[in-house]
Amino acid sequence: MQYLHTIRRRKSRRIQLGDVPVGGGAPIAVQSMTNTDTLDVEATVGQVRALADAGADIVRVSVPTLDAAEAFGRIRAAVDVPLVADIHFDHRIALRVAELGVDCLRINPGNIGREDRVRAVVDSARDRGIPIRIGVNAGSLEKDLQKKYGEPTPAALVESALRHIDILDRLDYPDFKVSLKASDVFMTVDAYRELAGQIEQPLHLGITEAGGMRSGSVKSAIGLGMLLAEGIGDTLRVSLAADPVEEVKVGFDILKSLGIRSRGINLIACPSCSRQEFDVIKTVNELEARLDDINTNMDVAVIGCVVNGPGEAREARVGLTGGTPNLLYVDGRPDHKVGNETLVDELERAIRDKAREIEAAGRS
Ligand code: SF4
Incomplete structure (x- = not known):
């Protein structure tokens, strides 16, 4: 029996990025961002596809110039996953990507400047059904807020967001989402908690500049x-100083850990100790490398000995318990004995068979 804990999600208004809904009870979407030069269309398309293959629901692409806007149009035409154009200050870039096709504009209305320019961007978004993402970042708070608060604080982040939101409210444009990112965990968490009670729009979560692969994760x-x-x-979005594909994987791992959303294999493995009957760590590493392509949601247990092995294996789709002999379980029942020399191959085969079976059952 799996322990089920229910998370009551904050109610939010739904917006639509291409065919991906965000908010209003939709599955929590995992995003990442390209780090290629947007002018290099081929490289960026390649990275967007790699991110989509890893499960990214939405991909953000920087569009710093009008030339990059033209490149963005070609990138958009070459991929299926919804794309967010990341734009700072220059409303002409926002207007151009809206014309060429974009699924969301990441632009802060308060940074665009003149009222007529803001209105032009919002009208273009409205005409085409393009949502806007307001993105507040502790590293780029408005000067007067820095002065007022002395340093970035949750209240300063929220005040900054509310300024941008106020502009969209005045223009009667409710289709937006908001992020409030800081590199400090509590600052970020407190800011989101505060804003969550004040608006109905969806929230885009992230800890900005979180760090490298391990510490950032x-x-x-x-x-x-x-x-x-x-x-x-x-x-x-999980921001890592690492390959963006890792951001997507870590994003899913976070959702998986909370039982919110799953993708691929949920590997349950013991840390191993002197009781282990086979090399648990080596087996797990090898399995992870071999099974990267499997997107089927399933639990797999790899446990070094009978202390915890049978209990975990009985709860998993495929399980391996160390012993003399080692036992491979399928659907919670002992299936057959396996020797140490062939156990990775046998596990892989059993997992692939089970994944195919689950997929076929899903289709029928
Ligand atoms: S399950 Fe067995 S091998 Fe794994 S850590 Fe526990 S006692 Fe050690």
């Missing part, structure tokens, strides 16, 4: 985990 898991466990958050 841990920081993101703690910060996003706190919010997600409270039901806050409609889409997320």
Whole structure:
């Protein structure tokens, strides 16, 4: 029996990025961002596809210039996953990508400048059904807010967001989402908690500049985990100084850990100790590398000995318990004995068979 904990999600208004809904009870969307030169259309298309293959629901692409806007149009035409254009200040870029095709504009209305320019961007978004993402970042708070608060604080982040939101409210444009990112976990969490009670729009979660692969993943898991466990958050990005594909994987791992959303294999493995009957760590590493392509949602247990092995294996779709002999379980029942020399091959085969069976059952 799996323990089921229910997270009551904050109610939010739904927006639509292409065919991906965000908010309003939709599955929490996992995002990442390309780090190629947007002018290099081929490289960027390649990275967008790699991110989509890894499960990204939405991909953000920087569009710093009008030339990049033209390149963005070609990238958009070459991929299926919804794309967010990341734009700062220059409303002409927003207008151009809207014309060429974009699924969301990441632009802060308060940074565009003149009222007529803001109105032109919002009208273009409205005409085409393009939502806007307001993105507040502790590193780029408005000067007067920096002065007022002395340093970035949750209240400063929220005040900054409310300024941008106020502009969209005045233009009667409710189709937006908001992010409030800081690299400090508690600052980010407190800011989102505060804003969550003040607006109905979906929230895009992230800890900005979280760090490298390991420290950034841990920081993101703690910060996003706190919010997600409270039901806050409609889409997320894990920011890592690493290959963006890793951001998508870590994003799913966070959702998987909270039982919110699954993709691929959920590997349950013991840390191993001197009781292990086979090399658990080597087996797990090899399995992870071999099974990267499987998107089927399933639990697999790899446990070194009979202390915890049978209990975990009985709860998993496929399980392996160390012993003399080692026992491979399928659907919670002992299936056959396996020797140490062939156990990775046998596990892989059993997992692939089970994944095919689950997929076929899903189709029928
Ligand atoms: S399950 Fe067995 S091998 Fe694994 S850590 Fe526990 S006692 Fe050690």
